[in-house]
Every structure is written in C-alpha cells, then in structure tokens.
Amino acid sequence: MNKRMVIILASGLMISMLMAIFVQALMRSGSSQNKVEISKKDVLVASQHINIGDDLSDDKMTWQAWPSDLVFDGAIIRQENQAAGDALQGRVVRVIQKGEPILPTALIAETDGNFLAARLNDGMRATAIKVSAESSVGGFVTPGDYVDVILTYQVRVPSSNDGAQERAAEYVSRNASQTVLENIRVLAVDQDAKSKESAKIARTVTLEVDQKGSEVLALSSSMGDLSLALRKLGDTSHTEKKTDLTTDVLISNVLQQLNQSQNNSGNNAVRVYNGADVQQQMIRARIVPQQ
Structure with missing residues (x-):
C-alpha cells in the first residue's frame, strides 16, 4: 500500500469520525429541546357532578394543571398554596360536569333577586x-345562625258548662309562652342575606322552615x-319530649298564692239557670261546729 492510499484512508476515517460526532451532537440537541417543560397553571375545576342549587364545598372542587396558553379569560387560577374551597363560594345556577372549569358566572350573585331561593335546601321554605x-x-x-322561635300569647279559654275556665285557672290566668320551633336557620336579616361580623337592629328575620313550620309561624x-x-x-x-308549661300562674308566686287561698276557702260554684241566662254564684262552705 502506497503512501497516497494511506492518506486517503486516514482522511476518510477522520471524516467518518467527525460526521459521527456531528450527528451525536444533533441528537443531543434535539433531546434537550424535547425536555423543555411546558408552562402550566392550576385551574379550578369540578371534582364531581354539581347540580343546580348545590352549595360549593371543598369536596366538589379541585385544582387541575392546564397549559398556560390554554387558560381562558374567567378561569379561576390558583394563587400560591390557595385551597380550592377558599377560591370560590356560593351556589351554582347551572349544572357543572366533572372536570369542567368553575367560573364565577356559574354562581348566583348575592344581589340577584333569586339568591335567597337558591340558598334554600330541598323541601324548605x-x-x-x-x-x-x-x-x-x-x-x-345574623344570617347563618340557628335559633329557637318562642311564642308568647294570651290564653283564651272558651266559656262552657263543663268547668273549663275553673280548671284552667289552676295553670294559667292570662299569659303563656312556649317554644314552637327549634334549631331553625336564619336566611336573612331584613333584606340582607350575607353573613356579617357586625350586628344590627332588624325589623324582619327570614327563617328556613319546612311546610309545616311555615304554617306554624x-x-x-x-x-x-x-x-x-x-x-x-x-x-x-332537639327537645325529645314536651317540656313543662310556662304560664303566668306557674311563674308568679302571687297568682299561685291566690289560687291556693281560694282552694283552701272551701268556695264552690253553683250555676243558676233562668231561661237562656246562666249565672255562676260562689257559695262559701259553712263550717259546722262540733257538738
């Protein structure tokens, strides 16, 4: 093999090595480009099917990573370590499917006329x-509190011939009080359905009750x-059994003493009938001295 052939072979080998190095460099460059991370943002989505009127809660929402270039206007984007339940609150006005982004427009605003109706639970008024x-x-x-409703009223015992008024006098003279509803949720104070830290003097309070409760109120x-x-x-x-009566006679020591004095006096009532007119006469029992 002459010197010229050796030079040609050496040159070919050198070129082959350079080409291999060049191809390897290109492959590494392409691989590094494929490993470039796509910018993403956490978007608030429904973690389950949400029906109309449902109240948003932590278990119904979650964060889902979306490519930044696919995030649209109106989507709720996570701020630092924000919890899903802190991002949005309220009741929805349309059905939201699982995985669908939750938008503020899907919630009913507190200023809307039907906001109170949306807050009602099923079957409630x-x-x-x-x-x-x-x-x-x-x-x-304030809205969101739970209360008992107490009725204070004047007792009207019907006049009859069976002594109802006399028997009622042992328990009530005129006024009575009782709890008519227990553990009732306050929906609104006046026309404000938003919970506030400060209290105010109200003229009306709106309560959440069932059909029977609305009739009672x-x-x-x-x-x-x-x-x-x-x-x-x-x-x-809830009170499982009926509580004792709360009346003026049972509270007032004066009325109790008067009833006791009358019972000890031996007085008896006799009705005198004169045609359609009926009069009640009190007769004191006569004490006969012993012989």
Whole structure:
C-alpha cells in the first residue's frame, strides 16, 4: 500500500469520525429541546357532578394543571398554596360536569333577586317574621345562625258548662309562652342575606322552615308575639319530649298564692239557670261546729 492510499484512508476515517460526532451532537440537541417543560397553571375545576342549587364545598372542587396558553379569560387560577374551597363560594345556577372549569358566572350573585331561593335546601321554605331588638337577641342574630322561635300569647279559654275556665285557672290566668320551633336557620336579616361580623337592629328575620313550620309561624304571628333564642354554634339538639308549661300562674308566686287561698276557702260554684241566662254564684262552705 502506497503512501497516497494511506492518506486517503486516514482522511476518510477522520471524516467518518467527525460526521459521527456531528450527528451525536444533533441528537443531543434535539433531546434537550424535547425536555423543555411546558408552562402550566392550576385551574379550578369540578371534582364531581354539581347540580343546580348545590352549595360549593371543598369536596366538589379541585385544582387541575392546564397549559398556560390554554387558560381562558374567567378561569379561576390558583394563587400560591390557595385551597380550592377558599377560591370560590356560593351556589351554582347551572349544572357543572366533572372536570369542567368553575367560573364565577356559574354562581348566583348575592344581589340577584333569586339568591335567597337558591340558598334554600330541598323541601324548605323561606318565611319572614317581624322582630324587634328585644325579640331578636338585641340585634345579634345574623344570617347563618340557628335559633329557637318562642311564642308568647294570651290564653283564651272558651266559656262552657263543663268547668273549663275553673280548671284552667289552676295553670294559667292570662299569659303563656312556649317554644314552637327549634334549631331553625336564619336566611336573612331584613333584606340582607350575607353573613356579617357586625350586628344590627332588624325589623324582619327570614327563617328556613319546612311546610309545616311555615304554617306554624303564620299562625303564631297572629296569636301573639314571637321571639328568637340564639343557639350555640354547632348545637343541633332537639327537645325529645314536651317540656313543662310556662304560664303566668306557674311563674308568679302571687297568682299561685291566690289560687291556693281560694282552694283552701272551701268556695264552690253553683250555676243558676233562668231561661237562656246562666249565672255562676260562689257559695262559701259553712263550717259546722262540733257538738
């Protein structure tokens, strides 16, 4: 092999090595370009199917990574370590499918006329009652609180011939009070359905009750005065049995003493019938001295 052939072979080998190095460099360059991370943002989406009127809660929402160039206007984007439940609150006005982004436009605004209706649970009604500072815990009742409703009224015992009035006198003279509804949610104070830290003196309070409860409130309002008793936060207990009567006779020592004195006096009532007229005469029992 002559010198010229050796030079040609060496040159070919050199060129082959350079080409291999060049191809390898190109492959590495393409690989590094493929590894460039796509910019993403966390978008608030529904973690389950959400129906109309449902209240948004943590278990119904989650964050999902979306490419930044696909995020559209109106989408809720996560801020730092923000929890899903802190990003949006309220009730939805349309069905939201699982995985669908939750937009503020899907919620009912507190200024909308049907906002209160959207807050009602299934089968419940919103019923308003008149209140004052004294009957609404000094104005410290706010939307979201739970209360008991107390009725104070004048007892009217019908006049009859079976002695109902005489028997009723042992328990009540004129006034009575009783709890007619327990553990009732406050929906709104006046026309404000938004919870506030500060209290205010209200003229009306709207309560969430079932159909029977709305009837009880309507009738109770015509019978006497309604008062609200604020319940402890988280207290959902109910009275399982009827409580003792709360009447003026059972509270007033004076009325109790008068009843006791009358019972000890030996007085008896006799009805005198004169045609259609009936009169009741009290007759004191005569004490006969012993012989």
